[in-house]
Structure formats: C-alpha cells, structure tokens
Amino acid sequence: MNTRGNAVRIVIMCVLVCAGLWVSMRACTARDLRSLGEVTAVVEGPRPGTVVVRTVRDGTAAAWLADDTGEAVGFFEPADGVVAEPQATQCAGELCYRVPGDGLRVEHSTDGGVTFTTVWEVSGGRYTRIKSTYPDLGDPAQHLSSLSLVVHSVPGGHVVFVANGRDGLLYRDVRGAWHRQGVPDSGEGCCFYVAPPRIGDASEAPDPAVPVGAGTAAVILLVGLIGALAGRRWRGLPIVVVVAVSGGVAAGIMAPLGDVGMFPGYFYSGPIILGIVVGGSIVAHRFAAAPATREAGAPR
Structure with a gap:
C-alpha cells in the first residue's frame, strides 16, 4: 500500500467533501429563505x-x-x-x-x-x-x-x-x-x-453542530485507535486524525439542517451523518491497521 499517496488522496477528498457540503447548505438556506x-x-x-x-x-x-x-x-x-x-x-x-x-x-x-x-x-x-x-x-x-x-x-x-x-x-x-x-x-x-434563522436566542434549542461534530470525530478517532492498538502499528494515525476531523466537520455542517416541509431536518441529515460515521470509521480503521510499506530493495 502506498501510504503517502493514499494519505494525500484522503486529505483532498475530505476537504472537497466538506467544502461541497458547506456550499450546498448555504445555497439551500438562501433558496429556502427567499421563498419563505x-x-x-x-x-x-x-x-x-x-x-x-x-x-x-x-x-x-x-x-x-x-x-x-x-x-x-x-x-x-x-x-x-x-x-x-x-x-x-x-x-x-x-x-x-x-x-x-x-x-x-x-x-x-x-x-x-x-x-x-x-x-x-x-x-x-x-x-x-x-x-x-x-x-x-x-x-x-x-x-x-x-x-x-x-x-x-x-x-x-x-x-x-x-x-x-x-x-x-x-x-x-x-x-x-x-x-x-x-x-x-x-x-x-x-x-x-x-422556522426562521437562528439568532442565538435563549428560547432556541441548542445548536447541534458542535456536539454532533465532536461526537462523530470522537467515534472515528476511537475506531482508528483501536485498529492501531490491535495491530501495534502507528504510522497511519496522522491519516486517522485527518479523517476524524474531516468527518466531524462534515457532520457538524449537516447537523443544523432545517426542516424540509413537514419533515424534521434530522429525517434527512441523520442518515447522512450515520454514513459519515460508518464510512469514516472504516477508512480510519483501514489506515490504522495497515502494515508498514517496505521500500524497494530494503532487506526483509
């Protein structure tokens, strides 16, 4: 496994996914408020x-x-x-x-x-x-x-x-x-x-972005650490951290999704966040448990 090349690809993919979610959420919010x-x-x-x-x-x-x-x-x-x-x-x-x-x-x-x-x-x-x-x-x-x-x-x-x-x-x-x-x-x-936009009023429900994002990142990081401990391999931990942080950011972006018609926002954001947790955990575990790559010509 080319760990360095895969790490670069994972970082780029995480950044693009987070940016795409953020742009999509902003566009949807602007559209919803315009037609409100x-x-x-x-x-x-x-x-x-x-x-x-x-x-x-x-x-x-x-x-x-x-x-x-x-x-x-x-x-x-x-x-x-x-x-x-x-x-x-x-x-x-x-x-x-x-x-x-x-x-x-x-x-x-x-x-x-x-x-x-x-x-x-x-x-x-x-x-x-x-x-x-x-x-x-x-x-x-x-x-x-x-x-x-x-x-x-x-x-x-x-x-x-x-x-x-x-x-x-x-x-x-x-x-x-x-x-x-x-x-x-x-x-x-x-x-x-x-619902109108949030303004930080005391009567509003707490913003779910931070706890959902932090919880998602913690789960992904924990799965990666378990994989590293089980295999006694630590070289993949930087990638695990990147995946955990990116997953947390993505979940935090999706968490405050507003209601869509008569359906609450979590009806749509919940499956997406669950997918982020599962997918991020799989990627983190794979890299944490991956064996070290031998350089060409290196002694066995």
Missing part, C-alpha cells in the same frame, strides 16, 4: 382562542388559523367569518402589549398602558445579522419589524401573538417564554411552521 414569505399581520380569529395569521409568499396572500397553544391548525377562508383589523396595541386587563413598528420589538405595560418597557427585542448586532440573512429583504421597517399583535387571556395567564414580517410569527406562551415560530405552511396535510 412573511407574516404581514395577526388578528383576532373567528372563534374564541384563535387568531388569523396573514402571510404573503411569492406575491400570493394566504391566511392561517392558529390556536392559543401557538400551533397552526388550519387554513382560514373568507367564508369562515369576518376578522378584525390589525392592532398595534392590545390589553388583557391591566396588562398591555404594543409594537412600535420600528424594529423587531415588543413592549409591555402593567399599568393599563400608561408606561411601557421593552419585553422582547432583536437589536444591535443580532438584528444586523438577521437582516443580512434574508435575501431580497426590501425595506426592513416594513418587512422585518413587529407590525401587529393579539393578546389572549388563558387559564393561568395570557398569550401573545406578534406579526414579525419575514421573521414570521412570534408567540409568547402562558409561562412567559417567547418563541419565534416562523411562517405557516402546509404540505401533505396541515400545518407547520417554516
């Missing part, structure tokens, strides 16, 4: 405990029903009833909420609307990053701002729905946690939310 649409308004629904979420996607307007749990539960048709006009301020007793309309921000009042303080906001560097993430955004004041809201009293407290333009529907649950739901959509049934 936006939530233009949220208003009172035709039935108690519901709201109507108005969206525009590719120039086509649609309306969806969401319930007080924040879930999109169906389409809204004009025949379902007349809904109210969008409101920038609403109250539930002495608790009031309003959207100033000059950014992704919601304000809260506990004295019936006399004084307000900011209770949820995306601002500064985070707002700049998210603004640059959405392609063909247009005027941020119109397409990336909190535009209207609905407040409902529910057992145990209250919930809030906010129309956030391209960032989708914002929902405050009864416990007080805010959730960037995204834009309603449908596939083979109804309904789901197309």
